[in-house]
Amino acid sequence: MQNPSLSNVMKIVKLLFLLLLVTVLAACSTQPETTEETTPASEETAGDTDNSDEELLLTLTELKKYNGQNGKPAYIAIDGIIYDVTEVSHWKDGIHNGQNAGRDLTDALNGAPHGNEVLEGLEKVGNVKME
Template identity: 55%
Template sequence: MKEFTLAELKKYNGKDGNPAYIAVNGKVYDVTNNSHWKNGEHHGFEAGNDLTKPLYDKSPHGDSVLGKIKQIGVIKD
């Protein structure tokens, strides 16, 4: 699995032809072709970020959808 710093993850925001990646609990997921993510955005959340806290604090589905999304890497310290 590829390792990303949080700074590197910012490049994968789903804009200008870039893939859309998000991080949750130290794992990086590819949401580029996910129908719920348009132009790197999903209900006010933006790809290229660690969405752990918003996922658990604000999302009605929590982490139940992550099993359907391909993990492509991890966050390195």
């Protein structure tokens, strides 16, 4: 005959084992099946035109489109970096002291009465690429 306390311990162990087994089986059966293929992130954004989080990479020819005219943004390039001057009051309609947005103004800045400090605070939107 078995010891009564040992018998109770065995019953508890069996009960715990069954509880664990049921829990594991329940967890396995509730996992969702994923049969759909996911589209890689690069393919999802490939057709998007709003790349506000990504830096632009424009040739100087492409930069000309961003002249601040007809509701377009006004971008300028200085030392290969493209800056957004659309909301800068001195660049109303993409023009500032005879200079037009949509161009590389590195040489013009070098001859201006101010220095590169005017670039501080401007949003950098991209870089110039070679044509």
